[in-house]
Amino acid sequence: MAPRDDYHYNETVLAHIADPRNIGVIEDADAEGSGTNPACGDEVTLYLKFEGEAVTDARIRILGCGAITAAMSSLTDMVRGKTADELSEITAEEIAESIDGLPTHKRHCATLARRVLQNALKSRNVKNSP
Numbered sequence: 313m314a315p316r317d318d319y320h321y322n323e324t325v326l327a328h329i330a331d332p333r334n335i336g337v338i339e340d341a342d343a344e345g346s347g348t349n350p351a352c353g354d355e356v357t358l359y360l361k362f363e364g365e366a367v368t369d370a371r372i373r374i375l376g377c378g379a380i381t382a383a384m385s386s387l388t389d390m391v392r393g394k395t396a397d398e399l400s401e402i403t404a405e406e407i408a409e410s411i412d413g414l415p416t417h418k419r420h421c422a423t424l425a426r427r428v429l430q431n432a433l434k435s436r437n438v439k440n441s442p
């Protein structure tokens with residue numbers, strides 16, 4: 313593996329950028345969360361489908377940088393099979409670590425990914441409330 317530095321994307325991030333996973337929309341999603349970072353203008357939406365308590369599908373729409381693309385692409389794999397309680401505990405650091413880290417100036421992209429996940433969970437709570 314190439315040595316890491318604090319400026320360039322690592323190979324895992326580059327692989328997600330070249331071939332992002334689970335791009336698309338779930339029309340009948342059980343949860344949907346969006347987020348934007350006004351500083352950079354990146355916009356993301358996450359759609360989740362649950363079966364029982366566990367996530368069975370996750371899709372994303374992204375208008376943003378390579379780091380948010382990689383973070384969200386990896387997140388769609390991380391969430392599968394997890395319950396809402398487990399999803400609520402996923403941290404920005406875990407998202408960044410799932411792609412072997414991000415340069416310091418791009419760490420806010422993992423924070424945006426976590427916020428979008430939290431927003432999706434809130435939308436599910438609203439849909440499930442009486």
Ligand code: FES
Pocket residue numbers: 349352353354376377378379380420421424
């Ligand atoms: Fe801001 Fe990617 S540069 S979320």
